[in-house]
Amino acid sequence: MGRIDYLHDPDAPPANSVVPSVVAFVQNDAGQVLMIQRSDNGRWALPGGGHDVGESISDTVVREVWEETGIQVEVVDVSGLYTDPGHVMQYDDGEVRQQFSICFRARPVGGELRTSNETTQVRWVAPADLMELDVHPTMRLRIEHAQDRARTAPYIG
Structure with missing residues (x-):
């Protein structure tokens, strides 16, 4: 499934989900950062995804x-918490999602790098x-916000 991100674009379609x-x-x-190359838009990103029913957010x-x-x-x-209504993501299935993202700092405790159906590269x-x-x-x-260890409270915006 493809994805197009719109950021404060007057031509962006209206959001229909959060x-x-x-x-x-x-x-x-x-000190290296775990990055993925997304299969839906080819861009590099931090790993992550949607919260499922029955999970705690840390799960x-x-x-x-x-x-x-x-x-x-x-x-x-x-x-940080990111809820900018000017950032929407349009998917091939017609969903246009308003951003609602929580960024966590985490540390690796095991495993080995591998790709998935959502990632073309992981490094x-x-x-x-x-x-x-x-x-x-x-x-x-x-x-940038996650790298700023001097920040005393999470970014909220």
Whole structure:
């Protein structure tokens, strides 16, 4: 299924759904960040996805990172909540989803890198190399906020 992101675009279709979702900023002991290349739009992103009925939100983080990357993680804390109504995602099936995303910091506790049907590449990326990747501006914002360890409270916006 394909996806088009619209960010404050007057030509964007109106949203018809909101789905709570998570992304995980995972850093290994070397300081590298776990990144995926999405199969639906080809862009690089933090691993994550939609919250399912019956899950705690931290269970969603652990499940999504495992499904998309093969890495087992432990949730550390929350770095931000992202609910900008000007960011919508249009899917091939007609869904137009308003952003509602919670970014968590997590640490790897096991597993080995692998791709999934949602990812074409999975890799550990040095922070200095993140700028070389095709990352959507809203995802780049999540990464910047998660890297800012001096922040005393999560970003809310």
